Amino acid sequence: xxxxxxxxxxxxxxxxxxxxxxxxxxxxxxxxxxxxxxxxxxxxxxxxxxxxxxxxxxxxxxxxxxxxxxxxxxxxxxxxxxxxxxxxxxxxxxxxxxxx
Amino acid sequence: xxxxxxxxxxxxxxxxxxxxxxxxxxxxxxxxxxxxxxxxxxxxxxxxxxxxxxxxxxxxxxxxxxxxxxxxxxxxxxxxxxxxxxxxxxxxxxxxxxxxxxxxxxxxxxxxxxxxxxxxxxxxxxxxxxxxxxxxxxxxxxxxxxxxxxxxxxxxxxxxxxxxxxxxxxxxxxxxxxxxxxxxxxxxxxxxxxxxxxxxxxxxxxxxxxxxxxxxxxxxxxxxxxxxxxxxxxxxxxxxxxxxxxxxxxxxxxxxxxxxxxxxxxxxxxxxxxxxxxxxxxxxxxxxxxxxxxxxxxxxxxxxxxxxxxxxxxxxxxxxxxxxxxxxxxxxxxxxxxxxxxxxxxxxxxxxxxxxxxxxxxxxx
Numbered sequence: 277x278x279x280x281x282x283x284x285x286x287x288x289x290x291x292x293x294x295x296x297x298x299x300x301x302x303x304x305x306x307x308x309x310x311x312x313x314x315x316x317x318x319x320x321x322x323x324x325x326x327x328x329x330x331x332x333x334x335x336x337x338x339x340x341x342x343x344x345x346x347x348x349x350x351x352x353x354x355x356x357x358x359x360x361x362x363x364x365x366x367x368x369x370x371x372x373x374x375x376x
Numbered sequence: 377x378x379x380x381x382x383x384x385x386x387x388x389x390x391x392x393x394x395x396x397x398x399x400x401x402x403x404x405x406x407x408x409x410x411x412x413x414x415x416x417x418x419x420x421x422x423x424x425x426x427x428x429x430x431x432x433x434x435x436x437x438x439x440x441x442x443x444x445x446x447x448x449x450x451x452x453x454x455x456x457x458x459x460x461x462x463x464x465x466x467x468x469x470x471x472x473x474x475x476x477x478x479x480x481x482x483x484x485x486x487x488x489x490x491x492x493x494x495x496x497x498x499x500x501x502x503x504x505x506x507x508x509x510x511x512x513x514x515x516x517x518x519x520x521x522x523x524x525x526x527x528x529x530x531x532x533x534x535x536x537x538x539x540x541x542x543x544x545x546x547x548x549x550x551x552x553x554x555x556x557x558x559x560x561x562x563x564x565x566x567x568x569x570x571x572x573x574x575x576x577x578x579x580x581x582x583x584x585x586x587x588x589x590x591x592x593x594x595x596x597x598x599x600x601x602x603x604x605x606x607x608x609x610x611x612x613x614x615x616x617x618x619x620x621x622x623x624x625x626x627x628x629x630x631x632x633x634x635x636x637x638x639x640x641x642x643x644x645x646x647x648x649x650x651x652x653x654x655x656x657x658x659x660x661x662x663x664x665x666x667x668x669x670x671x672x673x674x675x676x677x678x679x680x681x682x683x684x685x686x687x688x689x690x691x692x693x694x695x696x697x698x699x700x701x702x703x704x705x706x707x708x709x710x711x712x713x714x715x716x717x718x719x720x721x722x723x724x725x726x727x728x729x730x731x732x733x734x735x736x737x738x739x740x741x
Contacts, residue, residue, distance in 0.1 A: 303544075305522050306522070306656075307450060310684060311654070312418055313654065314420070315657065315658055316570045330500040333530070337453070348651070348679075351679060
């Protein structure tokens with residue numbers, strides 16, 4: 277019997293309404309694929325409130341859109357940012373915890 | 377043991393000298409650890425099984441001394457695509473420019489397919505699989521070379537592990553201090569590979585100030601290749617130094633010989649902060665590839681990972697055919713002081729002696 281069960285995504289999705297529209301900066305970056313190197317990338321924009329939790333810790337990532345700052349050549353208008361590297365800029369949102 | 381080089385970092389790790397070697401070579405790591413320093417092995421590119429084997433290999437050779445493993449955790453991630461989809465996205469103008477460089481410098485085709493062409497992704501899922509090995513093995517020190525390790529602190533501490541974070545901005549340090557990171561590495565612009573845009577002499581004291589009263593040791597990184605750098609880092613308030621380029625040309629290093637020669641010949645000016653290799657800005661040694669992409673007729677550099685796909689054949693070809701004239705490697709501005717191929721033990725003792733001379737000079741002034 278064929279296994280038609282779709283592979284589950286490696287994350288759990290969620291939404292934090294209080295962060296919707298919050299201005300934020302992300303000290304981002306990623307490993308350079310195929311090498312032992314890495315690169316830094318800075319972003320600024322607004323959080324949508326959508327998040328993804330990876331692993332049991334959880335390792336939480338927020339979706340940032342309406343980018344006002346992004347690296348040269350970055351053609352998209354959205355990026356997922358690790359909560360540990362996010363800085364919230366709106367004073368009324370500063371007290372909202374980024375992780376549970 | 378006491379003396380000007382004995383810092384809280386030495387006590388925290390049980391080491392003799394506050395010198396941390398960051399290396400991708402197991403032999404270098406073992407040599408430094410057995411000479412009284414500390415070593416962190418970079419494993420970002422490796423599979424979980426490979427990482428487990430390396431940990432076992434090191435443990436068998438260091439007699440219970442501590443060591444560290446570094447992974448590069450991502451901190452921002454764009455959309456996912458297959459390598460084939462990405463290769464098809466490279467525009468004709470950039471393809472033609474790559475071909476022009478290849479013909480101008482007689483760049484050979486690689487013997488083996490570059491790693492990036494069989495890339496399986498470097499996303500959060502892969503990082504989590506690597507982390508599980510680090511936890512299973514209870515590695516004494518886990519160092520995060522890019523992203524914040526805040527999310528894994530609780531579990532690491534429950535297992536008795538230390539967690540170190542490398543930062544390029546004071547605000548990153550403040551966030552990591554607040555989260556409970558055990559040691560902060562303050563990395564300046566002088567460093568190899570990915571760096572922030574703040575110089576070592578500026579970022580180190582700012583991070584030291586941020587950590588004042590917390591008891592968290594700060595390690596200075598970026599351009600550190602001599603005992604004078606070590607003495608200066610301690611004078612800035614750091615508790616030790618993080619060194620990388622220093623070990624690339626060491627006798628134990630597995631870097632191939634022509635590239636070691638290239639690094640020994642390199643001057644500070646030969647390191648370039650450019651995005652032409654990967655699309656990310658990073659400091660690497662200058663090569664014809666860099667010069668061509670800095671020329672007026674060069675097209676726009678592509679975004680990651682397209683630029684890395686574009687440069688991968690050039691880099692792999694230079695390595696496969698030992699073309700020193702084409703090679704490039706991540707190296708910091710301190711490379712000027714890497715002038716000969718010495719055993720790692722001697723490199724370490726030379727730094728220690730020079731730093732002690734500095735402190736003696738001040739003591740006798």
